[in-house]
Amino acid sequence: MLPPEGHPAASSGQVCHLQKSLYGLKQASRQWNTEFCxxxxxxxxxxxYDHCFFYQQSGSHFTCLIIYVDDVLVTGSDPQCIAALKAYLDRLFTIKELGFAKYFLRVELARDAAGTYLNQRKYILDILANVGMMDCRPASTPFPQGLKLVGKSGILLTDPDKYCRLVGRLLYLNLTRPDITFCVQQLGQFVNSLSSSHWDAAIHVLGYLKGCPSKGFYYSAGGDSSLVAYCDADWATYPNTRRSVTGYCIFLGGSLISWKTKKQCTVSRSSAEAEYRALSMTVCELQWISYIASNFQLSIPTPIPLFCDNQGTLHIVANLVFHECTKHLDIDCHLVRDQFKSSFVIPQKVSSHLQLADMFTKALGPVVFAFLTSKLGMKDLHLGPT
Structure with a gap:
């Protein structure tokens, strides 16, 4: 670091050698992470496997913590182990203890003996107030049914920064709101070619959030450790590139713990091919969750039910011979089939109207959307602002 102007001991060409990292320096975050870890x-x-998660097994007691820069969330089965950890960290870094977690990284936590409730109500109200949407009329769905956004449609926006800021906030809100996952993924595709239609779609999402700002998840303390997964794909959903979109959701003991909407990397030549790529992505996520669960001392029962509504895809999984029409799916087929043969997953057929991952691939109508949202286990404990 260059010495400050007027420093009496500094001569030409000399720099300051720092004994510790300072906030704002390029290398500060890396040095802090290295020191803390x-x-x-x-x-x-x-x-x-997730480098933000640390755990310790001491006899029959288990302690774990999650770090985000210099914010730490600690939990465990023995209060004495937790107290020893806090004393150790305080001796090294002079920590500030805030007690039981109630508000962590803009996520509100409410707890009782039966479980934990998570939501981001305050964060949503801050977004609405910042955009000036506190008095808007609530919408029943995040997107109008069947809406598909395309690039450069309508009048170009004169101030694209406000759109980018709004999409960034919605991306973080997706942490506890899977009901807007598909919409946020769609909005994020057009940050480089913005028009009035994209802004109107983002405003519609805010109208939906206005009607249910406190909707969130209630995680029961008595759930089991079984996993159940749903995956789906909407074939050729992007009009400009004809790529498909993948959606999946994964439940642990009846509680939703993982969900995603993602545009596929290549163009699929059939709906079965698109569904198979969605199946492959879901299997990868299940493997990752099983690794993390082992760190939590959880034993995941296998095979894991993996529900798909495409019969052709299930036939490909069960077929041990590669045909001409599926040889270009070689990598995805091997991945899913190997896990199927090792009894890690068991793909099963589910009716399209019970496919919970359907809401992660397309804009649905109010009735279907409300039904699938209720199946995800989302609850609203407060009324929206009037």
């Missing part, structure tokens, strides 16, 4: 490892913690 090293101290946790020295204390006996192990780093998970």
């Amino acid at each position: 090293g101290e946790l490892l020295d204390f006996g913690f192990s780093q998970s």
Whole structure:
């Protein structure tokens, strides 16, 4: 670091050698992470596959923590182990203890003996107030039914920065709101070619959030460790590129823990091909969750039910011979089939009207959307602002 102007001991060409990192420097975050992780490892913690998660098994007691820069969330089965960890961190870094978690990274937590409720009500109301939508009329769905956005449609926006800021906030809101996942993924595709139609679609999402700002998840404390997954694909959903979109959701003991909407990397030549790529992505996520679950000392029962509504895809999984029409799916087929043969997953047929992942691939009508949202386990404990 260059010495400040007027420093009496500094001569030409000299720089300051820092003994510790300072906020704002390019290397500060990396140095802080290296220092903090090293101290946790020295204390006996192990780093998970997810590098933000640390855990420690001491006899029959289990302690874990999650870090985000310098914010730490700690939990465990033994209060004495937690107290020893906090004393150790306070001796090294002088921490500030805030007690039981009630508001962490803009996520509100409410707890009782039966479980934990998560929502981002305050964050949603802040977004509405910032955009000036507190008095708007609520909408019943995030997107109008059947809406598909395309690039450069309508009048170009004169101030694209406000759209980008809004989409960035909605992306973070997706942490507890799977009901807007598909809409946010669609809005994020057009940050480089914005028009009035994209802004109107984003405003419609805010209208939906106005009607249910406190909707969130209630995670029961008595659930089991079984996994259930749903995956779906909407074939050639993008008019400009004709790529398909993948959607999946995964439940642990009846509670939704993972969901995603993602545009596929290549063009699929049939709906079965698009569904198979969605199946492959879901299997990868199930493998990742099983690795994390092992760090939590959870034993995941296998095979894991994996529900798909495309019969042709299920036939490809069960067929041990590659045909001419499916040889271009070689990698995806091997991945899913190997996990099927090892009894890690068991793909099963589900009716289209019971396919929970359908809401992650397209804009649905109010009746179907409300039905699928209720099946995801989302609850609203407060009324929206009037």
